[in-house]
Amino acid sequence: MLGFQPYETFQLLIETGGVDRTNTLLIAACDAYARRGKPTIPEMEQFETLANRLFPTAGPQARAKGAAMLGRAEVLSPTLEKLVVDNIGEDLIPFLENAAELSDQTMLDIIARYDVPACATLATRADLSNVVLAKLFQMNSRKVYRALAGNTYIVPRGAYLSALARSAQMDHLVAEALGRRDDFDAALLAPAFFDLSDAHRVKVIEAFANRETPAAPISRTIEQLSVATGELTKALMKLFSENRRPEVTKLLSQITGLDEVRCGQIAHDVTGASLFVILRAFGATAYDGLKVLIHATSHDGERSKDLADFAGLFSAVSPESMAYLMSAWRGEVNLLELSKQQYQPFTQTSRRTEKMAPAHNPVVDQAIEALARIGIRRAS
Template identity: 90%
Template sequence: MVLPEMLGFQPYETFQLLIETGGVDRTNTLLIAACDAYARRGKPTHPEMEQFEALAGRLFPTAGPQARAKGAAILGRAELLSPALERLVVDNIGEDLIPFLEAATALSDQTMLDIIARYDVPACATLAGRADLSNVVLAKLFQMNSRKVYRALAGNEHIAPRGAYLSALARSAQMDHLVAEALGRRDDFDAALLAPAFFDLSDAHRVKVIHAFANRTTPVAPIARTIEQLSVATAELTKALMKLFSENRRPEVTRLLAQITGLDEVRCGQIAHDVTGASLFVILRAFGATAYDGLKVLIHATSHDSERSKALADYATLFGTVSSESMAYLMGAWRGEVNLLELAKPQYQPFTQPSRRTAAQLAPAHNPVVEQAIEAR
């Protein structure tokens, strides 16, 4: 059977007659041909779209399953679909739904809300990665109790992390390390809010969390009073840690850290065996260690030694820009004692925006503090 140049825009009665006088096979053929003709049409006029909607609405219910899926896949490639046509595609495309949702240049809110209402997690996760999400759709996605959806939301840089969205993402990061890692890769997310997930993060993102506390006032952490009582013995603490690390007595380091921080021994064991030094830096700075003393401990505790590792220069900078109070607050987050969302308040924003060049301002070999610490170790 040879169809006219644009099947969907011929008199509707013609196709009604073809449908009524043929069986399922003819309906299948008509459906696929009609969808192909519409997809090739480009951008149709409103009357043309209405005419095709009427035809498609008659053909899809009476065609066979394979023809419906094939027709929907073809129709999904059309330049412009009305909400009614989107619904036909979504309802009939079967296993090609995810590719359709990924490739569609536009989707109506109603179509997306219908998909969310079905609680189809893979489809909703695909929607969560789109750039054209309205606040109505976003609100529904954030209400879903799905890690897969939250991982997609966390990685979607078209979603500004503000207000309720910020709170939801920060809470999710505490429960899912993949959400935390996705947020750690973003420049528009306050990395300080990832403090509870610190030990689930990559090495680079742990340092990024610390950098987020630079030049920043924080609320007073409950542990601050304990640290204040011990800070008079900071020199003795750094000396003891340096000795234990130099003799590779990490189990004893673990017990010492548990005594002074109140963290459980499992967590303290992670700190004692953290060869990057990021978590140990937090402890050292919280207890008031200077760059000179702190770097001597880090050199013995980590793999950053005579190679003049760039990390040492980075830590030397952080000792100067990160306050003891802010690291005590970060420790408080590890202990579950603080509400990190307080950091979103204006009075707790960084004084200056962090510079990507900060860590590179002094090469390790030319940083005098690093040189002195290496010589004195």
């Protein structure tokens, strides 16, 4: 077998040579098998018999070394995979990362052991069957869900979509991983909005562009308020220009029904993303809304570009959809309703769609010129 002496000779050596000789034979046999390339079926079966005899008899270090060598083989049967997994020790993670193929049975055995680091490694693989995926999604582990969220070979739909969306609400790293994906509906990350990076907050808002949404419970609160949109934007602009953010917090709490902690986050959000949601939900136009955002935000590097992006969002995002996003912050809606066909965006984002350049955005220019004329200083 594989250039060795007959199998009976190995049996005799194992039985009469002691542990030291068994260790040597195990390492030599595993090394020879790994170098063999693609073995024939009889060769694989004969090696399985030999390996099953050698591994239990050899010492711990020899078993780990032999398993590491065997793990580099081009082809492993489920039986040999099990020997590798059971004996490789600290090298298990690299083996699971680099193995060209793994049988479902091997992966299911690892999941059954609830080895979280190993399961998280499995969750990054491209060859996961639905049976294995179902078991991984049943695990109550943040590490596993973070790996699943970042695995672009997993299509987020059905039960998988629901599980990932729920996990994003509890783990900001899962939310960030999903935010980086183009195949995940960023609108489902609304409950994790304040845990996301600046770019991904804007991505959540953009996911509501040109999109119908179910009726938002908070819409009734907005309708019952007697505050006119113009008065609201003037009040906010004045408070932000004077850097009176605690008073902004109180005002937002009074008009939105959101708790003061959340309103404090909005008042101190220098990116302007969360404030944009409030302004648009109350029907603010780009012209009035940008006046507030100019004073509330910090745009030292790319001020014009950020303002231009918000200007475009004022026209693309409806007040109703931003009210729905506010309701999501309060946990009042089932965001998975957005996966229904009637709530899908009207148009899909195209790479060919040209965005208006910041320098040529008339809404931004008018807002900045108006502020210059009335002499209102920006908040420090």
